[in-house]
Amino acid sequence: MNRPFSHSSLSTYEQCPARFKFSYIDGITKPYEGIESFVGRRVHETLQFLYNEVASGKLPLFDTVVEFYSDCWNKEFHDGVKVIKQRFSIEHYFSIGRDCLRRYYRKHKPFNQPVKETEYSIVFKLDENDDFEMKGILDRLDNLGDGRWEIHDYKTSSRAMSQADAEKNRQLALYQIGIQKNLEEVQSMVLVWHFLQQGEEVRSERTPFQLEKLKIKIRKQVDEIRAFNFNGGPFRPVETPLCNWCFYWEECPAKSEHNPVVKRELST
Numbered sequence: 397m398n399r400p401f402s403h404s405s406l407s408t409y410e411q412c413p414a415r416f417k418f419s420y421i422d423g424i425t426k427p428y429e430g431i432e433s434f435v436g437r438r439v440h441e442t443l444q445f446l447y448n449e450v451a452s453g454k455l456p457l458f459d460t461v462v463e464f465y466s467d468c469w470n471k472e473f474h475d476g477v478k479v480i481k482q483r484f485s486i487e488h489y490f491s492i493g494r495d496c497l498r499r500y501y502r503k504h505k506p507f508n509q510p511v512k513e514t515e516y517s518i519v520f521k522l523d524e525n526d527d528f529e530m531k532g533i534l535d536r537l538d539n540l541g542d543g544r545w546e547i548h549d550y551k552t553s554s555r556a557m558s559q560a561d562a563e564k565n566r567q568l569a570l571y572q573i574g575i576q577k578n579l580e581e582v583q584s585m586v587l588v589w590h591f592l593q594q595g596e597e598v599r600s601e602r603t604p605f606q607l608e609k610l611k612i613k614i615r616k617q618v619d620e621i622r623a624f625n626f627n628g629g630p631f632r633p634v635e636t637p638l639c640n641w642c643f644y645w646e647e648c649p650a651k652s653e654h655n656p657v658v659k660r661e662l663s664t
């Protein structure tokens with residue numbers, strides 16, 4: 397349990413403590429991933445490529461962007477990429493990613509945002525006295541000048557987040573805490589989500605008081621996880637529809653067989 401926590405690992409713990417244990421404590425890895433996360437990663441890589449090109453003085457055509465996406469898709473695709481929603485084909489998911497890129501390209505061309513970093517990894521302590529670290533990867537960090545900054549996040553999910561949920565969202569607020577530790581002067585920080593399937597943008601800001609409250613909440617959660625780990629549990633399984641995207645069915649006490657998408661493969 398010495399590795400850094402992340403928004404993603406805490407979310408896994410909130411959704412299903414057993415899954416958290418298999419992944420983050422026992423370190424069990426599986427050769428599978430849901431196609432939705434595969435699409436998301438290819439779209440992120442492509443947007444990074446796009447901004448790298450712009451940073452080097454080029455403005456790639458949309459065809460060039462799609463070609464990059466397609467090449468990444470073909471290079472990275474593997475047998476462990478699983479389509480959970482059987483009514484959809486792999487081509488359907490490929491198109492979702494391409495359409496996300498098209499929408500983004502049309503909306504933001506010529507990409508003259510003041511980009512400071514893309515795919516920027518951070519590891520940090522909430523405060524110096526904390527005895528654990530947090531980590532995250534910012535999709536994009538923009539420097540607007542005069543101490544004004546923006547953290548941007550790309551989402552390929554099928555539903556956009558409401559403004560009310562953005563105000564409570566932990567992920568980018570956590571990144572804000574991490575980033576502010578490294579920046580000399582921050583007058584303002586805006587958190588920006590790009591919902592690429594819907595072409596929507598959601599923005600939010602946090603007060604110092606809200607960030608302090610978030611730190612307290614995270615510390616409490618980390619304490620609970622570490623106490624459970626020290627005492628041997630309980631890391632209870634919590635069955636929800638998200639089980640369909642979980643590949644720990646063999647280890648899970650709530651399941652008696654393999655995840656059906658894996659079972660199909662094993663029986664062929």
Ligand code: SF4
Nearest residue numbers: 412633634639642648
């Ligand atoms: S199958 Fe469901 S209950 Fe079991 S570990 Fe995975 S998410 Fe949790």
